[in-house]
Amino acid sequence: MNSKPSISDVTVARRRPLSPNIQIYRPQLTSVLSIANRITGVVLSLGAVGLVIWLTAAAMGPRAYGAVHGVGSSWGGRIVLFGFTFAFFLHLCGGIRHLVWDTVHGFELRSIYISGWAVVGGSVALTVAAWTVSLLLAG
Amino acid sequence: MRSPLARAEGLGSAKGGVKHWWAERVSAVALVPLTVWFLGSVIAHAGGDYDAVITWLKTPLASLAMIVLLLALFHHTALGLQVVIEDYVHSDARFAALIAVRLGCLALASAGIVATLRIVFSP
């Protein structure tokens, strides 16, 4: 009666390690834009809360609205709103890309990369354009 | 010891999921024009004071679009966050989180609609 376990006993009893996944897998435009779409979606959920606060303040009257508007027009508020604007355009462009895929179009790798970079460029351009127009109108 | 096939099958197919997927797409399609309209309107009223915003929201088109926007937005948000939770939360907190998201979105959409209606029917 040997108490020392045999090699096969050890291998059966030991849990196999899991080969690394996200720790080593290289970021690609495909996965980076996918996680970006998800993160912007979660960020925009917070933006949606902001929308309800803004509407509620407007319904409450000039004083409440003024307070919310004041926060939004402050420098900190503007930086946050700029972030929301970029998140919105990235999610919008990425979402349209997804809707096109849902019709089973644009799945060639070349198309995937072209549409991917178009989403990146488009959302940056639209964010800049929106803020330029906004600041010009505000005078 | 269960067979690998039995483990892969688990509880079997829910024979569903297309309704969630479809609703996410329909709300997305609705949100494209609605959100662009909203952003455009906000930019147009960027320097606008309280009166300008109230006057705008009192117009039938703006108030109707705002209510549809709130419905589509929070429907889409609830569906999207549900997937995020299902993907990453594997603990008992999962169902609590799913319920919280659903109810939270319902409450926020309701609050937004009530606020819009109060503006519309304010003197």
Added chain:
Amino acid sequence: MIVESSDQVARFTLLKRFPVPRNFKVTPESRIEKGRTWPAPPGASRIKTFEVYRYDPERDGNPRIDTFEVDLDDCGPMVLDALIWIKNKVDSTLAFRRSCREGVCGSCAMTLDGTNWLACTRFISDMSKPATIYPLANLPVIKDLVPDTTHLFAQYEMIEPWLHATTPTPEKERLQSPQERSQVDGYYECILCFCCTSGCPSHWWNGDRFLGPAVLLQSWRWLADSRDEAKEKRLDTLEDPFRLYRCHTILNCTRTCPKGLNPGKAIAEIKKMVVEREG
């Protein structure tokens, strides 16, 4: 910047790896430790360094990364040649699967420089410095570069990957027009190397229930086959929030397929067919 086909090795990468901690979500037994270095034989002039994942179930201890210096003048051109060179000349205990050495068997699928590919069809000259070789991502490791694919093949078994027909067997073969036959082009060529499934983040987090790109592509191969008459059963099996709809069209699958197939497109076809059945 623009990748034209999956065999294109990325020259441009923003990040070498995602900015997560090295031991992010890693269980204690999976934690990777430092291994040893195996220097090149004396006199070797063209040396390539390979960092290789090692795990020996018959030894105590965790997986580790060994560094091998390979003499390129003594070695064939592909990554598989380098592994064979190491096994023959340096460390005979190195374990890996290989068979055809020409990209048709799917045995030597591995994570090469952070992207899944077949060791036999990747040139050493296309590998980074140092080259990194891990077993196919997110799978239990049996030894070194040999992953346990039992669950993936069980998922494959689940979709019953063979012809189902209620029409009585004809005297000769079941006929297809050339047009009907072309519908399975781009899908029947799958060699089940599981590069795509192993590279799919959604399968990393929910692989117990999500079928993954390889198995879903195989499902579409039968759904697209004009001779198959089990569409209802097949779609019933698939239509599930996890089995099918955990696919979020990330498209790492299409990026990595060493046969240049398009699992992402196959899954979109399935989702479209489910919608067609609905309305």
